[in-house]
Amino acid sequence: WRHTPPDARAALLRRAAEMAAAERDDLAALQVFEVGKNWREADADVCETIDYLNYYADEMERLGAPRVLNPIPGETNTYCYEPKGLALILPPWNFPMAICAGMTAAALVAGNAVILKPASQSPVVAAALIDILRRAGIPDGVANFLPGPGEEVGEFLVQHPDIHLIAFTGSREVGCRINRLAADLAPGQQHLKKVIAEMGGKNAIIVDRDADLDEAVLGTVQSAFGYQGQKCSACSRVIVLDAVYDTFVSRLIEATRSLTIGPPDDPANFMGPVIDARAQRQILRYIEIGTTEATLALQRDVAHLPGYYVGPTIFTDVPPTAVIARDEIFGPVLSVLKARTLDEALQMALGVDYALTGGIYTRMPSHIAQAARDFNVGNLYINRKITGAIVGRQPFGGFKLSGIGSKAGGPDYLLQFLDPRTITENTLRRGFAPEE
Numbered sequence: 551w552r553h554t555p556p557d558a559r560a561a562l563l564r565r566a567a568e569m570a571a572a573e574r575d576d577l578a579a580l581q582v583f584e585v586g587k588n589w590r591e592a593d594a595d596v597c598e599t600i601d602y603l604n605y606y607a608d609e610m611e612r613l614g615a616p617r618v619l620n621p622i623p624g625e626t627n628t629y630c631y632e633p634k635g636l637a638l639i640l641p642p643w644n645f646p647m648a649i650c651a652g653m654t655a656a657a658l659v660a661g662n663a664v665i666l667k668p669a670s671q672s673p674v675v676a677a678a679l680i681d682i683l684r685r686a687g688i689p690d691g692v693a694n695f696l697p698g699p700g701e702e703v704g705e706f707l708v709q710h711p712d713i714h715l716i717a718f719t720g721s722r723e724v725g726c727r728i729n730r731l732a733a734d735l736a737p738g739q740q741h742l743k744k745v746i747a748e749m750g751g752k753n754a755i756i757v758d759r760d761a762d763l764d765e766a767v768l769g770t771v772q773s774a775f776g777y778q779g780q781k782c783s784a785c786s787r788v789i790v791l792d793a794v795y796d797t798f799v800s801r802l803i804e805a806t807r808s809l810t811i812g813p814p815d816d817p818a819n820f821m822g823p824v825i826d827a828r829a830q831r832q833i834l835r836y837i838e839i840g841t842t843e844a845t846l847a848l849q850r851d852v853a854h855l856p857g858y859y860v861g862p863t864i865f866t867d868v869p870p871t872a873v874i875a876r877d878e879i880f881g882p883v884l885s886v887l888k889a890r891t892l893d894e895a896l897q898m899a900l901g902v903d904y905a906l907t908g909g910i911y912t913r914m915p916s917h918i919a920q921a922a923r924d925f926n927v928g929n930l931y932i933n934r935k936i937t938g939a940i941v942g943r944q945p946f947g948g949f950k951l952s953g954i955g956s957k958a959g960g961p962d963y964l965l966q967f968l969d970p971r972t973i974t975e976n977t978l979r980r981g982f983a984p985e986e
Contacts (some may be wrong), residue, residue: 551692552633556614559659560607565604566655570596574923577647577678584674585646586822588814591777594938598648599679601941602959603655606750609964610659624978631968633661634744635714636733637799638707640700640728643825644780646672650681652941652958653717653746658683658693660967662715665694667704669720671825673697700724711739715967717746719782722878722903722951725749727812729954745968746955748851748947750782750878751906753936754899756921758892758912759793762933766911767801769935775809775862776937778824779882783907783929783937783946787868787875789887789895799866799886803848808864811852823857824881830858833881836874840865843872844885870898878904892917896924904950909936928952 551559570577574596581592616630637657650668657664673816680695696703707713708731712731718728725747732743747886755773773785790798814822824830840846840863850861860881868875868885875885889895892912899908908927912918918932928948929939939946945960947953956962 551663551689552662556610556659559661559894560610561615561682562687563603563607563610563655563659566666566682566688567600569682569686570600570603572936574600575860577675577772580678581646582814583645585672585734585825586814587777588819588822589817592635594815595645595648598645598941602648602652605941605959606652606655606659606964607927609961613964613968624976626874626975626977628973628975630971630973631660631859631965634967634969635662635741636712637662637715637717637967638713639662639664639666640704640716640718640720641666641668641676642782643669643671644777644782645719646675647679649719650707651956653719654679654683654693656964657715659969660964662967663692663694665707665713666678667696667698667700667707668792670697670699670945688730697751704728705731709734709736713743714741715744716948719748720750722749725953739910744966746953748782748953748955748958749951750880751784751904751948752787752876752878752902753783753785753904753909753927754787754789754908755785755909755911755936756889756892756895756925757788757790757794757798757900758910758914758917759791760913761794761911762913763794763798763801766798766853767805769909769911770802771805772883773935773937775806775821775882778860779820779862779884780824780829780880781937783939784880785936786879786883787885787887787899789889789898791895792888792890795888799847800890802866802886806848806864809822809850811850811859811861812855813857815968821862821882823855823859825858827858829881830860833860833879833883836877836879836883837863840872840874840883841949842869844868850952857978861937871902876902892920896921900926903951904948905950907931907936909934911968 578592619627812819844865848864852859852861909931941959945957947957
């Protein structure tokens with residue numbers, strides 16, 4: 551597989567993209583029923599899968615051609631890339647096909663073999679992706695599917711000496727543990743493992759005093775409560791300038807009251823259940839903590855719904871030091887903070903361990919420029935929602951404790967799955983050896 555020409559590997563990814571497009575509705579349906587995405591979110595995930603397959607095919611063709619470096623008489627210098635070896639792919643359940651496909655396709659098109667260990671909550675969607683890749687022509691033994699408990703299968707593979715690269719998306723706790731385990735040399739291991747880890751966020755939207763509140767309310771609601779807040783890019787804090795605080799909060803609460811909640815297979819519903827009972831318990835625990843730290847302004851009643859539902863919840867008058875303003879909750883819980891100035895708002899926004907996404911609603915050019923300079927997150931969105939990054943348009947990824955590695959869907963991403971080589975040849979020979 552490593553010696554298959556890059557353009558041939560790219561062609562297989564494009565074939566897989568065509569197959570995914572043809573099966574778009576069925577693949578979305580799997581997500582609706584396995585992970586509780588509504589139809590719109592599930593379809594977007596499939597579309598992102600298709601984008602990843604095509605984008606990384608294009609990128610591999612760009613990187614796959616050897617480059618001649620600074621030629622001089624009597625010597626050629628060539629710069630090229632080769633695959634690292636065996637890649638372990640550990641995707642999340644919240645984007646069960648898109649992120650899974652992105653990491654898997656990047657490893658494969660670069661010439662690596664893959665072991666895909668899907669999240670325990672979403673093995674069916676991952677199996678559908680592997681099926682598409684195999685039907686597209688990925689050879690047997692190159693893309694390997696291995697479902698199982700992360701604490702058993704995942705940990706064993708992370709420490710295995712034959713693994714060269716680990717691509718992970720998930721919690722900070724697990725990502726940090728993977729990084730520690732991967733750093734240790736196992737007996738017989740002759741390489742250092744590369745770790746690419748995306749580990750979440752505690753993302754903030756700033757609402758300036760001159761913001762268009764129609765846009766700000768809509769963007770905040772979509773960013774905070776889309777897919778039940780179960781996105782690493784989701785808005786979990788909104789920092790509002792005091793001049794518009796009361797008006798914004800009133801409109802935010804009424805907009806959240808209007809959200810339809812129920813089974814995700816009904817297209818009328820905006821919100822469905824959270825992923826499982828454990829997630830439900832953890833989110834409700836944070837809500838209980840929040841009631842001791844701030845004002846519970848809204849908690850939608852979902853007791854009548856069977857399943858793991860948590861209603862969208864809004865806390866106001868939240869101090870920046872509150873637990874609910876600092877911990878990643880991964881559910882539909884939004885903290886509203888008040889700031890006197892943009893400088894103070896930026897200080898609040900950046901005063902957490904993460905730096906993944908962020909946003910600002912403002913009509914003041916100087917404040918847009920200030921945010922672009924000082925709002926130091928991986929993906930900054932100005933006057934729009936902070937979720938829904940598009941492959942090749944908004945390459946995705948952050949820093950601080952949001953993760954390590956280059957942005958997914960960007961021009962640097964494939965380089966992480968490759969090793970560069972330089973080949974130098976002295977061409978000033980005296981004669982040539984005969985052909986054997």
